[in-house]
C-alpha cells in the first residue's frame with residue numbers, strides 16, 4: 001500500500017473522530033437544563049406565599065349510592081402492627097391516681113347546690129366559602145420543607161444526577177413514601193425533558209402538574225351527608241366517623257355538623273364514644289353550639305346501641321343527616337374492630353351507612369397509615385379526613401394515604417377552630433404546598 005493511500009485513510013479516521021466528539025458534546029449540553037429566573041417588572045410586588053385556596057365549599061352528596069371502587073396502590077410498608085383496640089395507648093384524659101391515705105368523713109356533708117344550667121348560645125357558622133378563605137397559609141409548615149426545597153432544587157439550574165437524588169430525598173423526607181416518590185421522580189424526569197423546561201416558572205408548572213396528577217382519583221370526594229329517598233320516604237344520610245383515639249374524630253364530627261347546619265341541614269349527632277365520658281360532653285357542646293340534637297348513652301354503654309338510638313331518632317325526626325362519633329378505644333375485651341363492625345351492622349338495621357369517614361392524624365405519619373389499613377380491612381372506609389395538617393411539616397402524607405389505602409381524602413383539618421375543616425382539592429392543596 002502506498003504512503004499516499006495511508007495518508008488518506010488516517011485523514012478520514014481523524015475527521016470521523018472529530019465529528020463524533022463534537023456531536024457527543026452537543027447532545028450532553030442539551031440534556032442539562034439551565035433555568036434562569038425571569039426579570040420582575042419594576043414596581044411589581046414580590047408574590048406572597050400561596051395559601052390553601054379551595055374554590056368551593058365542602059362538596060356533599062346524597063347517601064344511598066354505592067361508592068365507585070378506587071383501587072389501592074402497591075403497599076410499601078408491611079412491618080409492624082398498629083396499636084389499636086384494647087392495646088392502644090391510655091387516653092390522655094384517663095384518671096391517674098397514686099396511693100394516698102385519706103381520712104373518711106365522720107358525718108355526711110350537706111349536698112352542694114346544683115349549679116344553674118348555663119344556656120349556650122347557638123352559633124351561626126360562617127358560610128363555607130368565607131371559611132375556606134381563612135385557611136390560607138395554614139399549611140405553612142408543610143410548605144416550608146416540601147414546596148420550597150423542591151422549587152429551590154428545580155429552579156437552581158442544571159439538573160444533574162445529584163439534583164435528582166436531592167429531589168427524591170426531599171419527597172421521602174416529606175413522607176410521600178418510597179413508591180409514590182419513585183413514581184413522581186420518574187414522571188418529573190420525563191416531563192422536564194419532553195417539555196423542554198427553560199425557566200423556574202415552567203419548572204413550577206411541571207411540578208404542579210405532576211403532583212396534582214398524583215393526587216387525582218376517579219372516586220368522588222363529596223361527603224355523602226345529604227338525605228335520600230327510600231321507598232318514597234325521606235331517609236337521613238348516616239355518616240360513621242372512625243379512627244384511633246386522639247386523631248380528632250369528635251372535633252371533625254362537630255366541624256362537619258357545622259358545615260351541614262350552615263347549609264340548612266338538620267343534624268343528629270350520635271355520641272357512640274362511650275369509653276371516654278368527656279367525648280360525649282365534647283360532642284354535646286358542639287351540638288349545642290351549632291343547634292344540632294345529640295343522642296348519648298351512659299358512660300360505658302354499648303356503643304352499638306347508642307348509634308342505633310341516634311339513627312332511630314334521626315329517622316323519626318326526619319332530619320337530613322346523622323353523624324356518629326365512635327370510640328378509638330373500648331371498655332370491653334372485645335377488639336375495637338369487632339366493636340366497630342358491630343356498630344355498623346346494628347345501625348344498618350335502621351338505615352344504610354352512607355359514609356364511613358376514617359379520621360387520620362397527619363402528624364403520626366407511618367403509624368397512622370398502618371392503623372388505617374386495619375380499619376379499611378374491617379369497616380368499608382369510604383373517605384379519609386386527614387386532620388392536623390396545620391401541625392406537621394410532612395404534608396406529603398396526603399399522597400401516601402390516598403395511594404396506599406385506595407380511599408379518597410375528602411376532608412382536611414387545618415386547625416382546632418370550629419371552622420378549620422376544608423374540602424380536599426388536589427390543585428389547591430399543591431398550590432398551597434408550593435407557595
Ligand SMILES: Nc1nc2c(ncn2[C@@H]2O[C@H](COP(=O)(O)OP(=O)(O)OP(=O)(O)O)[C@@H](O)[C@H]2O)c(=O)[nH]1
Nearest residue numbers: 245246247248249250251328387388413414415416
Ligand atoms: N391542630 C389541630 N388540632 C386538631 C385538629 N383536629 C383535632 N385537633 C385536636 O386534637 C385533639 C383530639 O381531638 P378529638 O376530637 O378529641 O379526638 P378524638 O379522636 O375524638 O379522641 P378520642 O375521643 O380520645 O378517641 C383535640 O385537642 C383537638 O382540638 C386539626 O385539624 N388541627
